[in-house]
Amino acid sequence: MEIPHIETSYRRSESSEQSSINLYPDFELLSKAFTAFISRAGWEKFVILYKDAGNLLRLEQIFKLSSIKGNKIMFGKLESDESPPNYRPILQRIKKRENFNNIVLDCDIDEVRVIVDQASSLDMLSSYYKYFLTSLDIELLEVRKHNPVNITGYRLINPNNAMVKKFVREYRGRKRVTSIKTELALIYDSVFALTNALEEANKGHVIRPIPLSCSKSDAWEDGSTINNLLANTRLDGLTGRIEFVDGKRRNLQMDLVEINFSGETEKVGYWNVSTGLNITRNYSQLNDKITDSLQNKTLRVTTIAEEPYIFVKNDSEGNITFEGYCVDLLEAISKMHNFNYSIYLVPDMNYGVEDKSGNWNGMVGELINKRADLAVASLTITYDRERVIDFTKPFMNLGISIIFKKPEKKDPYLFSFLSPLSFQIWLYVLVAYLGVSFTLFIVARFSPYEWYNPHPCDKDSDVVENQFTLLNSLWFTIGSLMQQGSEVAPRAVSTRLVSGIWWFFTLIIISSYTANLAAFLTVERMVSPIESADDLAKQVAIRYGTLRGGSTMAFFRDSEIETYQRMWKFMEKTTPSVFANTTEEGIKRVKKGNYAFLLESTMNEYKVERDCDLMQVGGLLDSKGYGIGTPMGSIWRDKISSSILKLAEDQKLQIFYNKWWKEKGGGGQCETDDKKQKDANALSIANVGGIFVVLLGGLSLSLIVAVLEFVWKANKNAGEDRRSICQEMADELRFAVRCTGSSTKSLSNPEHKRPRKTTVTDNGLTLMPLTGSYTYNGSGRSASSKYIST
Known part of the structure; x- marks a missing residue:
């Protein structure tokens, strides 16, 4: 019948009527705009609360997010038999679901007001809940008293548009309003479009309305002209640019707005057909x-x-x-x-x-x-x-680190000076010493150049001697080992080679010994049965555990590293349980012994600083951090993060650490290993006592050998002098203990052996009897005559 038909609300029809146009945005475009926002906002989980299932078509693109991107979507129908409607039960179910804090409200603005009021009573208008409205009347939502921060939606009406301002100003004269409903604006734009079409049609001829009957198929001859003019409308109305394609509004642009902290709507972006969603928010202002x-x-x-x-x-x-x-x-x-x-x-x-x-x-x-x-x-x-x-x-x-009971300090070994070299090395050095001495003795005997004339002035002497006797070889080798040398010097090339190799060997041994000696003498070593997590995993005698229900426990439970998996199996199967309910409980078990506690390194440092019976074993098993937790989507997270970075740059975090770790609560009572190393300069008798023992032992041995030599020599002299050994020892001892007099003595007629009664002739000569005692002359031959002048 060619009667123009203009719609201002969504109507789902199977076929499009040629004489009908719709100013309400096409649902396909709305669905794309809604989906663009949800994707940009990063909503992985959200709830859709809808009033009319027939309108869910405009959410078609949102439904596809579940299959394309794996978004989790929960649906809820807004139903209530009460008046006013009570939606608290469904809101409470949403509140109990973890992380379903994003809510899409698919209902008109009047229903939104009810939901917002009831959500406020359930504390669901906090910054942790985000709402998106499919209604285009977000400007009409007055929620200033609730101070919401996360309600977002699109609008068709730009309140800053001059045409809109003029309309609101004129409309306000009849009614106190600050904004208008989208439906009213669409009605105005439809009348504006029809008026524009009629004016265009009247330019060519006068439009004559004629009566039509629904029972007849007569068509209004001017109707097709008006419909064509409406379909080709190009004008700007209250709801923006108005253009139609196949009777549907296609060239669409909507503002994305959200209700700010003061309860007022604020434009944060826009969506159009050509460019999609564009965010224009000023982030400095947002901060x-x-x-x-x-x-x-x-x-x-x-x-x-x-x-x-x-x-x-x-x-x-x-x-x-x-x-x-x-x-x-x-x-x-x-x-x-x-x-x-x-x-x-x-x-x-x-x-x-x-x-x-x-x-x-x-x-x-x-x-x-x-x-x-x-x-x-x-x-x-x-x-x-x-x-x-x-x-x-x-x-x-x-x-993660290991805290363990500090083993008792091992007192320094009396012969600690032997510790730098193992027992095997000392044994090998002794064998080398004897072997080199014997080799030197053999080589010297074989080499003709080690035999020399003891009387170089007598060139015709056929007597030669070798200085490298077995005892001299031992003396030369030990002198070289002690880096003192001796009066014996090799002459032949072969003996010099043996000596050179031995000197090189002693150089390395002495240097290595000296390098390790300081550490062994100055550090009181504590031998721990475990040094790392691997040591724990390889044994079952020492039990170990973590804090129950903490991240350390989760680390071992979820680890894919073989060592940590083996440790988790041990902890999980061990009875009684090796897990501690609190850190203090774990520390108490450590102090009882035979138990290692796995905990964060910071807590380990804190405990070790205050309890000198505890120590940290090994390095860190992983790397992680402590952070301040906030609910998902908290708007304050980034601001707090910036504050933490600022505190770190200003070294405030280090100041807090020093205060609570090093200063407060008895911090610094126990010396660290580094400090002990710096203070380990003075040696006690416990460190070097063995050296004095060796000295005393050597002196005692030398005295014993001296006594043996004294006795042996006295016994020999007594036999030769035909005197008793006691008399000989007494005479020798009397001479030995003299503190004054010459340091030399005559072997031919020592003063302490001269007869007490002698006869002296007139010329001063001493008369000796032919019989009785006698002495050796310088040549070693004895004199035997009745009287001999001496």
């Missing part, structure tokens, strides 16, 4: 607004009591107070952003572990369930936790 949102806001902070990160104390009034490294860190960050905080201990005293049903406990569970805004503690950043919560930049880097 300022995030900072403003923290001003004087009180954040709920969950933590766990663990020294030195969190100390729990009671003040004079009996109130619980907190102090420690994490409190100083939190206080510094709060001053930078001027926010307040309240700290509470996590009820189950766990950091956060996922059970078989997929639920998380501890501080991670508190963040997931939005009961806490921050988790500030020694919370390790892990992949599994990162999937369900957000972390700031790490404020401390660390790794």
Whole structure:
């Protein structure tokens, strides 16, 4: 019948009528625009709450995200028999689901107002929940009293457009309004388009309306002209540029807006057919607004009591107070952003572990369930936790280490000076000494150049001698070993070769000995049965474990390294359990002995600084960091991360570390190994006592040998002098102990052996009897006459 038909709302029809046009945006384009936002926002999990299943067609592209990108989508129908409708039950179900914090509301703006009011009563308008409206009337949502921060949607009407301002100003004269509904604007634009078409049609001829009957097939002759003019409309209305393709509005542009912290809508981007979604948000202004949102806001902070990160104390009034490294860190960050905080201990005293049903406990569970805004503690950043919560930049880097009971100090061995060389080396040196001495003796006997004339003035002498007797060979070799030399010197090339090789050998041995001697004498060595994680894995006598329900336990449980897998199997099967409920419990088991505790290196350092019976064994098993936990999607995470980086640059984090690790709570009581090395300069008698023992032993041996030589020589002289050995020893001893007089004595007529009664002639000569005692002359021959002048 060619009657013009203009629609301002979505209508699903199987076939498009040629005489009908629709100013409402095409659902295919809306679906693309909605999907563009969800993809850009990174919503991997979200809920779609819909009122009318027939309108889900405009979410068709969103549904495809589940199969293409693996997004997890949960649906919920908005149903209620009450008046006004009660949607709290479905909102509570969403709140209980982990990380389904992104919600798509597919309903009109009146339903959105009800949902927002009820979500506010359930504390679901916090910064952790994000809402996206499919309604194009987000400008009409007045939620200033709730102060939402994450409600986003598209709008067709630009309130800054001059045409819109004029319309609102005129419309306000009849009614107090600040914005208009999209439906009203579309009706206005439809009338505007029809008026424009009629004006164009009237330019050629006068339009004559004629009566038509629905029972007849008569067509209005001017109807086709008007329909063609409507289909080719090109004008700007309240809802933007109006153009049609096949009766559908195609050349579409919508503003992406969100409700800011003050409750006002703010344009953050736009979407059009040609370029898709474009974000125009000024991020510097956004950061300022995030900072403003923290001003004087009180954040709920969950933590766990663990020294030195969190100390729990009671003040004079009996109130619980907190102090420690994490409190100083939190206080510094709060001053930078001027926010307040309240700290509470996590009820189950766990950091956060996922059970078989997929639920998380501890501080991670508190963040997931939005009961806490921050988790500030020694919370390790892990992949599994990162999937369900957000972390700031790490404020401390660390790794897993081993703490073990320090073995008792081993007192220095009396003969510590022998320690630089093993027993085998000393034995080999002794064998080498004897072997070289004997070789030198044999070579000297064979070499003709080692036989020399003892009387060089008597060239005709046929007597030669060799200085390398067996005793001289031993003396020469030991003198070289002790680097003292001797009066014996090799003459032949062969003996010099033996000597040179022996000197080179002694040079290396003495140098090696000297290099190791200082360490063995100055360091009191403590022998530990384990030195690394490999040592633990290779034995079963010493038990070892981790903190129950912590990241260290998860590290061994999920490790793919063979050593750590073997350690996990041992810990898992050992009874009684080797896992500790708290760090203090693990330390107590370590101090009892025969147990090693695996924990973070920072806590290891803290305990070793204060308990001198403990020590850290080996290096770090991995590398990780502690971070501040926030609920997934927290707008404050990046601001807190920036604050942590600033504190690190200003060395405030190191100051906090020194305060709680080195200074407070008895820090620095135990000396570290490095300090011991620096202070190990003075030697005690325990270190070098063996050297004095050797000295005394050598002196005693020399005295014994001297006595033996004295007795042996006295016995020989007594036989030759025909005197008793006692008399001979007495005379020799009397001469030996004289402190004055000559240091020489005559062997032919020693003064101490001269007869007591002698006869002297007139010329001064001594008369000797022919019989009786006698002495040796210089030639060694005895004199025998009745009287001999001497």
